[in-house]
Amino acid sequence: MSRQSDVRKKALLGRSVLRQLVMLTKDEKDAALLQVADAIVNRKEEIIQGNDLDRKAAIKEQVSQALLDRLTLTDKRVQEMAEGLRQLVHLDDPIGEVLETRTLANELRIEKVRVPLGVIGMIYEARPNVTVDAAGIALKTGNAILLRGSSSACHSNAILTKVIQQALEQTSVPSAAVQLVENQDRSAVQEMMTANGLIDVIIPRGGAGLIQRVVKESTVPVLETGVGNCHIYIHQDANPKMANDIVINAKTDRPAVCNAVETILVHHAWAERHLRELGNRLLEQEVEVRGCLQTQTILPGVDLATDADWKTEYLDRILAVKVVDSLESAITHIDQYGSHHSEAILTEDATAAHVFLTVVDAAAVYHNASTRFTDGGQFGFGAEIGISTQKLHARGPMGLKEMTSYQYRIHGTGQIRK
Template identity: 70%
Template sequence: MERSDVRTKAMAARSAIRTLAGVEEEEKNAALEAVADALMDGREEILRENGKDLAAGEAAGISRALMDRLTLSEERLAEMAEGLRQLCRLPDPVGEVLELRELDNGLRIEKVRVPLGVIGMIYEARPNVTVDAAGLALKTGNAIVLRGSSSAFHSNRALTGVIRGALAETSLPPEAVQLVEDLDREAVRELMTANGLIDVIIPRGGAGLIQRVVQSSTVPVLETGVGNCHLYVDRAADPDMAREIVINAKTDRPAVCNAAETLLVHREWAESHLSGLCEDLKRYGVEIRGCATTRQRLPEIRLATMEDWDTEFLDLVLAVKVVDSLEEALTHIDKHGTHHSEAIITEDAAAARSFFTGVDAAAVYHNASTRFTDGGQFGFGAEIGISTQKLHARGPMGLKEMTSYQYRIHGNGQVRV
């Protein structure tokens, strides 16, 4: 029986695991540096292939947000290369002894970080994920099988080709990085059910993709999440600070998961400052969808619907609601949030503490933009995604989140009696 593309590439990735286990940190870093250099050397070909995806996306009428995520440029390639170089400067977590104990019988037990194994990555229209995921996997001794969307096919194939070509000149096996080129949905199903070949699946994309993977995968899933992120402007918020944070969180790059989607404003603060803030946002091209109280101040804006409070717009759209208290803000976030990133703007330390303890999210901010929820910004180098679940990993997943652990027991002839 002929093997499928998925099975063939998963087997090739698994064959690389033992080789990766014997590679020293200096060799991994040299390989990542080689990949970073190759990205810049091959930028003309990569951007030419990316152009094919952009042309197809434009013809298909895909959204502005997806086009932004799909687009590569020399600047973005340079950022991807720098992300790999940042990984080189970070310590390799593999082999770190987390705990050490000696039992009364003389057994010495070590709890040691080890790679996850073979990672299956399923993602949408984000060619940067190809490089970030491969870099994180290689630094931590994992192999990876990538399955991107058809909208980024040419970009992903070009990037994977550059990565594998660079690895061929190093001590790391090119087989450690695989791209599934079969774009049929059956390939995704096969990847999600490749127990014994794939150790963990990581989905990255919209809510629909993530839920399909979570519900259908028989391989364990490290769930990343969408970002319906909230900013709460408290009654004690500094007006200038609030303006800067809100504008940054919404407009800096609206098509990413850590951009703010809903603004909650305390009624007392709103009475003096909300109209001016909304006018500032409109000058940045933001469409305001407000509650009834917001519309009393700005009658020309659209009335927010129940669906708006649950929507990750990924665009220059912001839902605005006036609340009577911090408790009401927390209740709204609990009902509509996605456990990604939430922020409070206030000069009241007690309110900030209540917000931190009252919000269930991977990242919670006081007087700062949600745009910082990012592996690079946290000092992790590249990231493989933002986990909004609570098991194994939460928040930006960097090198340590790409590992598990193993107990290593050293004896001198002990037997159990």
């Protein structure tokens, strides 16, 4: 059997159980999620051992510390993956939800009902927790999922998928609903992207290169997740302590995730009074600052930011800083360089906040809060399958409802069209 045919075989396996999945009750699906969660905790040592193989390979390749952090599974992170599945159990089952009902003059009753998408193809990089999050959301919503992670996490993804499938064998949920494409050749991705009729939707999650390749080359419909070139604008009247705390959190809590801030835009009046203190705080946190000319006059010794810096999702302890003369200038910069992911304004001016939140084109916009909250768990969605930066079908953290479509169910009493 060729490597490419393996993609087809696993997609067909997932497709073969769709009828079973859509007929499962909430209790059956929730029991399966709890079984998987328990199995992940009970086999955490085995999972971490597999992850150690990926970590050793990454260290040998001298990847950045931030990227290594994204790859790493610790005891705490394994527990968090299991807890994400348990949180899904407490959420309503969206499948079968009646969104609208109306009766026509001819007494036809029309229902708009939420249904699964079908077979989801997930193409992702580096983060093995995505394997569990995506599988959990797919199962809760009656979808099958075909996973294709990156080579950097191949051992982690393999053991996690094995644990999930073996746990499902003890439940009403067919284990074939979760499949892993282990072939790391680019041809496997190409085959997934063109598997019309086998895969219903592709979700890419990773760097800009991966996402753009999928968007441009896929003939299967794409739910586009985006990179996070996120900004925080510090308005002239922002509370300095709050601003410092938020910027430090947004940059250093987990620098390698997509909701970490990459550029701060600072009103010149605030910069003159408070930027030096913020610069010192960033230095204490070992954050490298790259700034505009005005930033350099206030923070001597920082490197001059180039146009490339304004475009870059660093995923590291690097922060670009630009002094601007107005709210309008900040919004113009975000329009030019932002990735439509998460943008924030720090201000005590309600009017300025309203303008920012209304005008800035992003999936999540914040007033006086860290961008790090753009996350399915933080939003109360349970786990997430990714952050959508597009506008059709889904936007922002994609949880259960975003993994559904709908159909019209029409109930009649013998009506014919005349």
